[in-house]
Every structure is written in C-alpha cells, then in structure tokens.
Amino acid sequence: MELETIYEDGYEMEIRLHGESNTFANLLRGYLQKDEDVVFAAYKVPHPLLDSDKPLLKIRTNGKKTPKQALKDANKAILETIGAFKKEL
Numbered sequence: 624m625e626l627e628t629i630y631e632d633g634y635e636m637e638i639r640l641h642g643e644s645n646t647f648a649n650l651l652r653g654y655l656q657k658d659e660d661v662v663f664a665a666y667k668v669p670h671p672l673l674d675s676d677k678p679l680l681k682i683r684t685n686g687k688k689t690p691k692q693a694l695k696d697a698n699k700a701i702l703e704t705i706g707a708f709k710k711e712l
Contacts (some may be wrong), residue, residue, distance in 0.1 A: 629679070640678045643667075648678035654697035660687045671709030 625641040640648055646665040655664035663683040668676060682690040 636682045638680050654708050658693050660684050661693050
C-alpha cells in the first residue's frame with residue numbers, strides 16, 4: 624500500500640490509499656473514530672470512470688495529536704487486534 628498525502632496541516636489530513644479498497648479504508652476509519660482525539664474520520668471512493676477508484680481518507684483531530692499520529696495509533700491498534708485474533712486461532 625502507498626499513501627499519497629493530498630493535504631496536511633496540524634489538525635487535518637487527506638490521503639489517498641493506493642492499492643487498497645473499501646475494505647481497508649472502512650476498517651481504518653472505524654479505528655480512527657475510536658480515538659478520542661479524532662474529531663472526524665471518513666473516506667470516499669470516487670466513481671472509477673470519473674476519477675480515481677482509490678479511497679480518499681480525511682482525518683481531523685482536536686489538536687492534542689496530529690492526524691499523522693492518529694493514523695499511526697490506528698494502525699498499531701489494528702495490528703494488535705490482528706495479533707490477538709491470530710493467537711485465538
């Protein structure tokens with residue numbers, strides 16, 4: 624997966640997820656929304672005939688952490704969940 628930063632400042636970030644689909648974008652959005660410092664997290668997948676079919680993720684935080692840090696924290700939480708799931712199997 625490759626992340627393309629479209630926009631970033633101290634509170635907001637827009638990134639395009641190359642090589643991913645709705646499945647991962649929705650999982651990431653869900654984990655971001657669990658973070659108390661994330662004010663807004665959503666994604667959209669433009670129509671493939673009109674634009675790119677790569678998901679565009681938008682993150683807004685309250686300023687206590689950067690959107691990039693929130694993204695890293697969500698990724699860490701996803702990996703921990705996957706590890707726990709593997710262990711149970």
